[in-house]
Amino acid sequence: MNDQYRLKTDQQGARIQKMFDGLAANYDLMNRIMTMGQDQRWRRYVVDQADLKDNSTVLDLAAGTGDIAFEVRRRFDGATVVAGDFSLGMMAYGTQRKGGDRVHWVACDALALPFADNSFDAVVFGYLLRNVTNIQTALNEIRRVLKPGGKAVCLDTTPPPPGLLRPFIKTYLNVGLPLLGRALGTDPSAYAYLSNSTQHFETAQALAIHFEEARFEQVAFRHFLFKTIAVHWATKPS
Numbered sequence: 001m002n003d004q005y006r007l008k009t010d011q012q013g014a015r016i017q018k019m020f021d022g023l024a025a026n027y028d029l030m031n032r033i034m035t036m037g038q039d040q041r042w043r044r045y046v047v048d049q050a051d052l053k054d055n056s057t058v059l060d061l062a063a064g065t066g067d068i069a070f071e072v073r074r075r076f077d078g079a080t081v082v083a084g085d086f087s088l089g090m091m092a093y094g095t096q097r098k099g100g101d102r103v104h105w106v107a108c109d110a111l112a113l114p115f116a117d118n119s120f121d122a123v124v125f126g127y128l129l130r131n132v133t134n135i136q137t138a139l140n141e142i143r144r145v146l147k148p149g150g151k152a153v154c155l156d157t158t159p160p161p162p163g164l165l166r167p168f169i170k171t172y173l174n175v176g177l178p179l180l181g182r183a184l185g186t187d188p189s190a191y192a193y194l195s196n197s198t199q200h201f202e203t204a205q206a207l208a209i210h211f212e213e214a215r216f217e218q219v220a221f222r223h224f225l226f227k228t229i230a231v232h233w234a235t236k237p238s
Contacts, residue, residue, distance in 0.1 A: 027093070033180060043068050059082045061128055064091075069103045083103050111138055118148065148237065158201065208220075
C-alpha cells in the first residue's frame with residue numbers, strides 16, 4: 001500500500017468514525033424508524049445463523065450500541081460476548097444500556113483486529129462492510145480470529161434492485177433519509193452518507209464472492225425488505 005493511498009483511507013476512516021460518534025445519541029431510534037422496526041428481526045436472524053451454544057465466545061464487530069451483542073446475551077446466558085467498534089461514542093451509549101456490564105467492550109479497527117488467531121466461535125457484524133475501506137482485508141481479519149469451523153454472519157444493505165419499486169426506494173434514500181436526519185436534529189450529511197453508501201455498495205451476489213475470496217466455505221445469503229437488506233453467513237474451514 002503506498003503512502004498516498006494509506007493517507008486517503010485513514011482520512012476516510014476518521015471521517016466515518018466522527019460521523020458515527022455524532023449519530024450515537026439517535027442511532028437506535030433512527031434504525032427503528034428507517035426500517036419500520038424490522039431491524040430487530042434481522043438481528044435475531046443473524047444470531048440464528050451463528051450456530052451458537054451457551055458456552056460460545058462471540059465477537060459482535062461494528063457493534064455500535066450493541067444490539068446484536070445484547071441479543072446474543074439474551075439468548076445464551078453463558079456465552080462470552082465481546083462488542084468491538086471504532087466509534088467510542090457509540091460504545092459509550094451501549095455501556096449505559098441495561099446489561100451493558102455483561103458485555104466486554106473493545107475499541108478496535110476491523111482492518112487490524114486486536115485478537116489472537118482462532119479466538120471466537122462466531123463473528124457477527126451489522127453494517128460493517130459498507131463502511132470499511134477494504135472489504136477483503138476486513139473479511140480476512142474476521143476469518144483469522146474465528147476458530148476452525150466458526151461462523152461469520154453479516155447483516156448489511158444492498159443497492160435497490162431493478163424493478164417497479166426501485167424509483168420509490170431511491171427517493172426514500174435520497175430524500176427521506178436526509179429529512180429524517182433533520183427531524184432528529186442530526187447532521188443531514190450523515191444521512192446522505194448512509195444513502196450513498198447503500199446505493200453504491202456491493203450486491204448480495206458480489207458480497208458472497210468476497211467471502212469466497214477470503215477462503216470461507218458454505219457461503220449463503222438471504223434477502224430482506226424488498227432485497228435492500230441481506231444477511232450472509234459462511235464458515236471458516238475446519
